[in-house]
Amino acid sequence: MSLPSTEPPRSCDLAVVGAGLTGLACGVVGARRGFSVAVLEAGRVGAGSSGRTGGVVLEETAAGPLEGVTACLPALGQTVRALGIECDLRIGGCWELVHKADRESGEPGWMDGGKRVVVGEVVPGGTLDPGRLLSGLARAVIDAGGSIVEGSAVRAIHPGPPVTLELSRGTLVAQHVVLALNAFTQNLVPELEEIHPALTLALCTEPLDPETISAIGLGQGTPFYTADLPYLWGSPLPDGRVIFGSGLAFDPSDDLSRIDVREGDAAAVLGSLEERVRRLHPLLVDVRISTRWGGPVAFSRDRRPFLAPLTRAPHVLVTGAYAGHGIALGVRIGELAAEWIAGEVQLPPWAQEV
Template sequence: MTTPSVAPRLPPWWLDEAGRQTAAPKLEGDVTADVCIVGGGFTGLWTALALRERAPSLQIALVESETCGAGPSGRNGGFLHGYWAGLADLLPLLGRERAVQLARAAEQIVPAVRSFCESRGEDVWLRESGVLMVSASPSQDDAVERAVAAAAEVDAGEQAVPLDANRVAERIRSPVFRRGVYFREGATVQPARLVQALRRAVMDAGVELYEQTPALRINAGHVATPRGNVRAPEIVVAINAAATGWRPVARHVTNFGSYVVLTEPVPELLEEIGWTGGEAVLDARMFLHYFRTTADGRVLMGSGSGPIGFRGRVDERFTSDNPTAARAEHGLRRLLPALAEARVERAWGGPIDVSADHLPFFGTVKGKRIHYGMGYSGHGVGPTWLGGQILASLVQRRDDEWTALPLASRKVASLPPEPFKHLGGALVRSSILACERADEENRRASLPARLGAALPRLFRMEIGTR
């Protein structure tokens, strides 16, 4: 399949379902603040709320180029979780102590979102049903086994429960699911509803929000916009994928495209396959498929196999790439054949900021009070809450539990400079896709494809979305 049933387009269905909100005023003229936050997605909004909670007297200005949630925060799959599901990759990267430190800290994410929603009476379709990783081919079995072994290694076996094919089928039935592992820490949300709830909270807290106000230049103490300026001693850059070409971080991150397809409501088909518990599901490919249900019985299937960026440009390849949307739809039909008659109604895509080691990173530009956070690598809905705490602590010059986390204290791996980053990434991407196609077809991939797919591991880098 090279052409999807429905061409990808914006806005995403999430924003349509949540309902559009009237944009906040544009910045007109010059303003001063204690803190200026650039970016009105999850990271920027959580940072604003964390700062307001800690220091109610701070004057905070937030500038957003479109409207809050118009970017990746309103387009993603809505998987809300921390790092137990990624422990097998964290252990060799961080070591036992720091990996567990991060996983334990991230256990606060789902309760924090729940508490936020309950305190404000917000319905963001929060469903705390855990995350299920399934193996859909022999080559994926190892990832499942590694996840179980990693949790056992740190005496946290309850965080990764192994499931044989029969126990997987108790949660979701598919003839291609061989085995799985269930992570109890996890939930799903309607991401546009969550970002709009955060936006309302930020405005209610007295943060000065300026939408349709892109930052043209960011310098120490100064953010220039088309029709005004913000002068603030502390600046937070929270634009994630849009910042991958920004000089202070460009060597550590690149963009990949991720696309989803969404079916019509099919609650009766979900009953037939027993997928009524609301689990978030992903397979164990390198360019993974991720899938979930919605409150009205639709199925969303995503593929993180889209094009790789070049010099930080976010162009139509990240919103209009038919082949990647087609791969998402192919994943729907292959992984859930009982949904063969389910009509795909919508498709959309967006960029994800992928770091060299697949972990987000946070820091401060040397010699300047400009703070940043990015590199969520397709797993940002939950960790952006951690990011808000970390960035608030960086603004406040705190050495605390948040800035001590590996997300803010590790040495971040580097990627090659352009154009080698793009060319090498494109080669590896095509090699991995060729290997995964061969795997689905029960054949051995060609030697060049296998060699290309192995390159990132040789240089201790992570490519892909798992």
């Protein structure tokens, strides 16, 4: 979607930094509660992880169930219904695949590193069109009276209260700030060394015909990830393309913008992912890969996400570190952040000051 070009306001009740799924979901709830809301985005809506994501929706967190975020999938369903977002959300389960001895049988029956890959368990999950979810949330922010200011990077935070944000274009004074920066958090909060950014890699095949999709075991349209190593995740798309993803690339100074997926380690990881995909099934040997990309993800040490006020700036809430598990969780955490600011909920016990 194209947004009306907007100048940042001089002041607002709630400034949300980052227009990915977390920031937009937070902006929607804040604006619907009557706060004046500005969502500030350095690039364009979805410029970070949310615009490069795989579209597999998963329950809970990468660290398992945590109080307050145990029902992210029903919450996501409720959000898209309440906002009328048509993002093709299908919650029909997700395959947890495991590597077994070659003689084992079962779907999808791929070969990976000399082992058979079969379904170990079907876990809560599903798929959606992330682009449509993003644009639907952005539209809902604006419909509720909030503004989204693209091309407006936050350069520094002065704790206040009220909090003053130095922007690439002017300054903004806000009663509350939610940082929805995920892998870019440390650019603004360098003391948060617990958040580790990385680029995760993915590729997408050309559209495959329905017979091929069925023959490679993906006829039910179920997304998947391996529960054991080596890690592989993926999802068949409604138009016959199939996404596969695996592997991480790092920058020594944690500046992901310095990584070019056509060169160095990132290119090598993509190359081995492509070779691996071709060996999964005889019908994939000559498959044409139409797109290869990387996107930012962030990890905490124990894989728990962040939803925490900053010790040095208690009116600034930090979110993120979803460990590649942030579609349903990111939306839920963005909503919880705004609900907490509105005084409607307590922060969960795992959400300590940072």
